[in-house]
Amino acid sequence: MPSLPSAGRSCRTGQGSEGRMKSSIRPLLVNTFDQTGGAARAAYRLLGGLRRSGSPAQMVVRGKSSGDDAVIKCESDWLGWCKGVLDILPLKAYPGRQQHNFSPARVPDQFGKMLARLQPDLLHLHWMSYGFFKIETLALLDMPIVWTLHDSWPFSGGCHLPGECRKFLKMCGACPVLDSTKQDDLSHRVWMRKRKSYALSRLNLVAPSRWMAERARESSLLGAFPLDVIPNGVDVNLFSPGSRLAARDRLCLPQEGMLILFGARHALSDRNKGFGELCQALKQLPSELRGQTILVSFGESPDTPLPDLGVKVVSLGEITNDNHIVDLYRAADVLVVCSHEENLPNMISEAMACGLPCVAFDVGGISDQVVHRRTGCLASPQDSAALASEISWLLSRVRGEPGFSSAARKHAIENFALEHVARLHLELYRRVLEPVPVREVDKR
Incomplete structure (x- = not known):
């Protein structure tokens, strides 16, 4: 099997004039988009x-929204669309599948x-999804590969969010995301x-x-590979505290x-984001608190x-400008994240950098971010009553403490x-x- 080009540059580090560590290591970051979605950001x-x-790092994407010269768009929009359609053709055999939660990576x-x-x-x-990347390419890359696990796809049989399914511990098959009962289904073949x-x-x-590290280490596909836990970063100079009243104005x-x-991409239409549980929780807030509470949502069309x-609602639609997002965090009293499954949500790290505490379900990696009743509150997963209790507890204290x-x-x-x-x-x-x-071998 022929290999793709290998790395050929020397790598040196040194101190710059400002005393900061300089590096000539040239990594190439790869993501389907540069701005769209949490992994892209x-x-x-x-x-x-x-x-x-x-x-001198660079980034290769299919969909480019930034004007950054370090970001290289490697495919036309038309070609990208065609490849995305071709990649999901095998999913047509599974009409009961969950939407937008499976990538064959075959194109x-x-x-x-x-x-x-x-x-x-x-x-x-x-x-890397939507037909941007083919699994077999990995075997052709004659260079070190670092892979950040933004979701479970790298160690699953094709799904991004397996939920309660643990078949990635073995060989996948009979995939609940595909609504399949056959062991030799698409998920097993992708595995x-x-x-x-x-x-x-x-x-x-x-x-x-x-x-996410624990899931990868116990998975059948990735358990033997070296792994580091490194969180996603946030610019704490941009995301910083400011006047609540000025931001609201x-x-x-x-x-x-x-x-x-409350917000996320497809915040109201994506069941994983937990909007249903939030609705129930808001109705369970004490009546005196409901009267003074306003839900500010973003990430979905304002016409939805x-x-x-049970409370007033202001819908701001989709917001992508970081300065506007900073103002949202400064304007709010509490951020609520109700996701059923999350890795390390950018939104929580951003909000915390702005000094905004968060109430969230205790799922995934959120406990790395939210220290219960210190930087926010954690509620039992998918428990709207527990969510209401923690929202009420924090709202009653956040202004005075x-x-x-x-x-x-x-x-x-x-x-x-x-x-x-x-x-x-x-x-x-x-x-x-x-x-x-x-390793030297003793041939005596």
Whole structure:
């Protein structure tokens, strides 16, 4: 099997004039998009952090929204659309499947030409779906590969969010995401393709949370590969505390009242985001609290009809500008995250950096971010009564006890600051690029 071009550059580090560690390590970050979705935002922020640390890092994407010259669009929109359609054709055999939760990764990609042209030292993979990446390509890459596990897809038989399913511990098959009862289904076949390709790959894994690290280590596909826990980074200079009243004025939000912030991409239509549980929780708040509470939602069309929630609602639609998002965090009293399954949500780290405490279900890696009743509150998963209780507890204290805000900010700076996260990645890159020592054999 022929290999794609290998790394050919020397890698050196040194001190710059400002005393900051400079690095000539040239990683190539790969993600389907540079701005759309949580993984894209995390990868693009890492790109910026690496470049500010002196690394000539670049990023390859299919869909480019930024004007950043370090981001390279490798496919036309038309070709990308066609490949996305072709990639999901096998899913037509599973009409009862969950939507938008399975990627076969079977369509040929552009990695060979891309690597020959850019000549990186290593490849740093992030989230690659919609026909952007073919599993078999991994076996052809003659260079170290770092892969950040933004969801469970790298170690599953094709699903991104397995929920309660644990079949990734073995060989997948009879996949509940596909609504399949056959062992030799698409999920098992994707699992087999991954096993074959991974065995010929030089993989080094990054898990943004301890929870994701545990799942990867116990998985049948990735359990034997080296793994580091490195969180997604956030710019704590941009995401910072500010005047609540001034932020509300800029966003045309009411100056009075307690604002609960809820949002995500497809926040209302994606069942995993838990909007149904939030609706029930808001109705269970004490009546005197409901009267002064306003739910501010974003991430969905402002024209999307909403059920009666028992509180006033302001829908802001989709917001992508970071400055507007910062104002949202500054304007709110509490962020609520009701997801059924999450890795390490950017939104929580961003909010905490702005001094906004969070109430969330205790799922996935959220406990790495929310320290219960110190930087926010954790509720039992999918329990609307527990969620209501924690929202009520925090709302009744957050204005009078500024310690929540300062603790959230401190936790974000110490754990998720982008400069710190970029440094951890550069240390990992140096380690994986070190020559593997050849073991001497005693032939006597």
